[in-house]
Amino acid sequence: xxxxxxxxxxxxxxxxxxxxxxxxxxxxxxxxxxxxxxIDAVWSVLGSKLSSSLLFRALGATLASAGIGLVTGSLxxxxxxxxxxxxxxxxxxxxxxxxxxxTIPLVALxxxxxxxxxPQGMSVLTAALGSGFAMFVATASGLLAVSAAHSxxxxxxxxxxxxxxxxxxxxxxxxxxxxxxxxxSSGAVLGAVLGEWFGAPTGLGVLMIxxxxxxxxxMLFVVALTAALVSLTAFYAMVALQKMVGKRFV
Amino acid sequence: xxxxxxxxxxxEKTFPLKKRYTYTALKxxxxxxxxxxxxxxxxxxxxxxxxxxxxxxxxxxxxxxxxAVNGRGPQELVNEHRLGVAFQDHALLPxxxxxxxxxxxxxxxxxxxxxxxxxxxxxxxxxxxxxDAHPRQLSGGMRQRASIARSLIxxxxxxxxxxxxxxxxxxxxxxxxxxxxRIWDEERTTTVLVTxxxxxxxxxxxxxxxxxxxxxxxxxDEVLSFDTARTEGLERTAEFHHVVDRLTRMxxxx
Numbered sequence: 001x002x003x004x005x006x007x008x009x010x011x012x013x014x015x016x017x018x019x020x021x022x023x024x025x026x027x028x029x030x031x032x033x034x035x036x037x038x039i040d041a042v043w044s045v046l047g048s049k050l051s052s053s054l055l056f057r058a059l060g061a062t063l064a065s066a067g068i069g070l071v072t073g074s075l076x077x078x079x080x081x082x083x084x085x086x087x088x089x090x091x092x093x094x095x096x097x098x099x100x101x102x103t104i105p106l107v108a109l110x111x112x113x114x115x116x117x118x119p120q121g122m123s124v125l126t127a128a129l130g131s132g133f134a135m136f137v138a139t140a141s142g143l144l145a146v147s148a149a150h151s152x153x154x155x156x157x158x159x160x161x162x163x164x165x166x167x168x169x170x171x172x173x174x175x176x177x178x179x180x181x182x183x184x185s186s187g188a189v190l191g192a193v194l195g196e197w198f199g200a201p202t203g204l205g206v207l208m209i210x211x212x213x214x215x216x217x218x219m220l221f222v223v224a225l226t227a228a229l230v231s232l233t234a235f236y237a238m239v240a241l242q243k244m245v246g247k248r249f250v
Numbered sequence: 251x252x253x254x255x256x257x258x259x260x261x262e263k264t265f266p267l268k269k270r271y272t273y274t275a276l277k278x279x280x281x282x283x284x285x286x287x288x289x290x291x292x293x294x295x296x297x298x299x300x301x302x303x304x305x306x307x308x309x310x311x312x313x314x315x316x317x318a319v320n321g322r323g324p325q326e327l328v329n330e331h332r333l334g335v336a337f338q339d340h341a342l343l344p345x346x347x348x349x350x351x352x353x354x355x356x357x358x359x360x361x362x363x364x365x366x367x368x369x370x371x372x373x374x375x376x377x378x379x380x381x382d383a384h385p386r387q388l389s390g391g392m393r394q395r396a397s398i399a400r401s402l403i404x405x406x407x408x409x410x411x412x413x414x415x416x417x418x419x420x421x422x423x424x425x426x427x428x429x430x431x432r433i434w435d436e437e438r439t440t441t442v443l444v445t446x447x448x449x450x451x452x453x454x455x456x457x458x459x460x461x462x463x464x465x466x467x468x469x470x471d472e473v474l475s476f477d478t479a480r481t482e483g484l485e486r487t488a489e490f491h492h493v494v495d496r497l498t499r500m501x502x503x504x
Contacts, residue, residue, distance in 0.1 A: 149341040156307045156335045156410075158328045159358045167357070171345050248384070249345050 034217055041218035042225070051219060054207065059226060061203040062123070062192050066230075069127020069195075070188035074181070077132035081139025085169070095140070102133045110198055119199025123192045130191030131184035138180020142173030174249040178242040185234035193227050254285040254320055255440055256306055256408065261315035263301055263466075275301050277465035279315070288434060288441045290455035292448060294501060298466030299444045300338075303410050306442060307335055319408055327408060331359035334401035334439070336414040340393040342385040342400075348372070349381040352400045359404060371399045374433055391415075391422040398430065402437060411443040415450070424485075427453055431480040448498045453485055460500050470500055 001009070019038050024030075026037025045051045080098070084091040101109075106126060117125050146169055154164050196205025204227050211219035263276040275298040283289045291299040304310040305317055308324035319327045327333045334355075342351045349368060356363045372378045375395040385393055394414050401409060414430075415423045427450055434441065434454070445451050451458050452474060460470040474493065478484045 147341075149337050149339045150343065152307075152309055152337065153335070153341045154358070155309060156328055156333055157355055157358045158331045158333075163358055167354075168343075171343070174345075247386075250386075 036217045036221040038221070038225075041221045044218055045222040055219075055222065055226065058202055058204045058207040058223070059230070061200075062189070062196065062205070062227070063230065065123040065195070065200075065203065066127050066188045066192035066234075069124045069129075069192055070131045070185060072124070073128030073130065073132030073188065074135040074184055076128070077135030077184075078139045078177070081136045081143065084140055085143040091140070094136075098133055098136050101129070106194060114198055120201065122198040123195030123200050123203060123205065126195030127188040127191035130187035134180045134183040134187055135177070138176045138183075139173065142176025142180075143169050145176055146172045171249060175242075175246045178238070178246045182235055182238040182242060185238045186231045189227065189231040189234055255287065256283040256319050256442065257281070257317070258302070258305075258312075259316045259318075261302075261305070261312045261317055263298065263305065263310065264313045274465040277467050279466070279468055281459065281468060281471075283440060283442060285440055286438050288443070288454060288456045290443045290445060290451035290458045291461060292445060292451045292458055292497065292501065293461030293466070294463050295446060296466075297461040297463035299446075299461055300412055301466070303412050303442060303444050306408070307333060307410055331355065331361075331404055332407040334404065334406035334409045336394070336398045336401040336409075336411050338413045338416050340385070340397040342393055342396055344385055347382050347384055348377055348388070348396050351385070351396060352403055355400060355404050361404075368403065371403060374436070375399045375429065390418055391426055394418065394426060395429070398433070402433070402439070405437070406439060409437075409439040409441040411441065413445050414443075416445075423447075423450070428481065430454060435481075448494050448501065449485065452490065452494050452497065453480060458497065460497060470497075472497075 022035070023037045023039050026035050026040065029035075045055060080094060084094045106129075110122075113125055114122060150168055150172070151164075154168055159167070192203070193205040193208070196203035197209055200206055204223050207223045208220060208227075210216075211223060258279050258281040261276060261279045261281075262274070264272040264274050267273050279298075279302065281302075291302060293299045301310060305312055306319060306324055308328050317324065319333075324333075342348075343354065346354065349372070352368050352371065353363045353365075369378065369381075372381055375398060377392060377396055377399065380388060380392065385396070388396065398411075398414060401411075411430075415426045418426065431454055443451065443454060455474065457471070457473045459468055460472075461467065462469040476484055476487070476489060478487050478489070484490050
C-alpha cells in the first residue's frame with residue numbers, strides 16, 4: 001500500500017470508529033440525554049420535511065452572509081494592507097489598530113457593532129471582520145515578501161515605482177494572499193454563524209440558539225455539524241486553489 | 251576621466267557597524283574600464299568586489315571618491331535602460347516563462363518587444379526550445395543562461411556579471427564559460443565580471459584586476475593576451491596555466 005493511500009484509509013477508519021463509538025454512547029444513553037447518536041440525529045433531521053427545510057433555509061442564509069462578508073471583508077482588508085504598503089508612515093498604526101480589533105472578544109464589541117449596523121447586519125459584519133483581518137495581514141506581509149535579488153533587478157533595469165508594484169510586488173504577494181484566503185474563507189463562515197446569535201432573522205446561528213433553548217439536541221448537533229462541514233469545505237477549497245495557482249508564483 | 255567606459259577615482263566605501271564604528275570595505279580604488287573591454291575583478295571573499303559592482307550598477311553609493319559610467323553617474327545609465335546585470339542568484343521571475351522573463355527589460359523600458367531579437371538571443375544561449383518553460387522547470391545552468399540572455403536583451407552599454415555561475419558545478423560552469431566567451435565575442439559589450447575563480451577570470455577576461463581584502467584595494471592589474479583563441483582549447487595551453495598559477499599565488503598571498 002502506498003503511504004498516501006495508507007494515510008487516507010487510516011483517516012477514514014479513524015472517523016468511522018469515532019462515529020460508531022459516539023453512536024453507541026448516544027443510543028445507550030451512556031452520557032445522558034444531551035449526547036445525541038450522530039447517525040440517528042442526521043437521519044431524523046434530514047428525514048423530517050419540516051426540520052430539513054428549516055436547516056437548508058438556515059444554511060442558505062448563513063452562506064449568503066458568509067459570502068458577502070468574505071468578499072467585502074477581503075476587499076477592505078486588502079485595500080487597507082495596500083494602503084499601508086503605499087504609505088509606510090501609516091503601517092505601524094494600521095497594524096496596531098487591526099491587531100486590537102482582532103484581539104478584543106467579539107462579545108465585548110457586539111453592542112457597539114449592533115448600534116452601528118443593527119442586528120440584521122451583524123452576521124455579514126462579523127464574517128467580514130473575521131476574513132478582513134486575515135486578508136489584511138496576508139496583504140501587508142505579502143507585498144513586502146519581494147526577494148532582494150528581484151528588487152535589485154528592477155532597480156538596475158530602471159523600473160518605475162508603478163512598474164515595481166504591478167510587475168513585482170503584486171505577483172510576489174500572491175502566495176501570501178492565497179494563504180490568507182484559506183483562513184479568511186473558514187473564518188467568514190464561523191464569523192457569520194457567530195454574528196447570527198445577535199438577532200439575525202434566520203441562519204445556522206439562529207437555529208443553534210433556538211434548538212438550544214428548546215432542548216432540540218438532535219437539531220443542535222446537526223446544525224453544529226453543518227457549520228463545521230461548510231467551514232472545512234471552504235478551507236479545503238481554498239487549499240486546492242492555493243495548490244493549483246500558488247505553485248506558479250514561487 | 252574618459253567619457254566612455256567605466257572609471258572609479260579613489261573610491262572608498264564604508265559601512266556603519268555599531269555606533270561610532272565603521273567598516274571600510276573599499277579604500278582608494280582607482281580603476282578604468284575601457285569601452286568594449288572585458289574586465290574581471292578577482293579577489294577573495296570579503297574583498298568588496300561585489301560592492302564595486304553594486305556601485306557601478308547604482309545600487310550603492312561610494313562613501314568618498316567618484317565613479318562615472320560613460321562620463322556620467324551610474325543612475326543615468328540605469329534610467330536610460332542601458333545597463334545589463336546578471337546576478338549571482340539568477341533573479342528570474344517565477345511567474346513568467348523564459349520568453350517573458352527575457353522580454354521583461356523591454357517592458358520596464360517601455361519599448362516595443364522585439365521578438366526576433368529575443369528569439370535570436372534564446373538561440374544564442376541554447377534555450378530556444380524552452381521559451382515557454384517556467385524557471386522552476388529548468389536546471390540551474392539553464393536559469394543562468396536565461397538570466398544572461400535577459401541582461402543582454404537591450405544591447406546594454408555596460409554588462410555586469412556578479413559570479414553568474416557561482417552556484418553551478420565545475421563541469422557545467424566550464425561549459426557556461428565557453429558559451430559566455432562565444433556570446434561575448436558576438437556582442438562585444440563593456441563587461442565587468444566579478445569572480446573568485448581564477449581560471450574563470452583568466453579564461454573570459456581581457457584584463458584581470460586582483461583585489462586584496464581588509465580593506466578592499468587594487469593589488470594587481472594585468473592585461474592578458476593569449477595566442478590561442480578562447481574557443482579553441484585555451485584552457486589546456488601551458489601559457490594559460492602559467493598565468494592561472496601566478497594569479498592564484500597572488501590571491502593566496504593577499
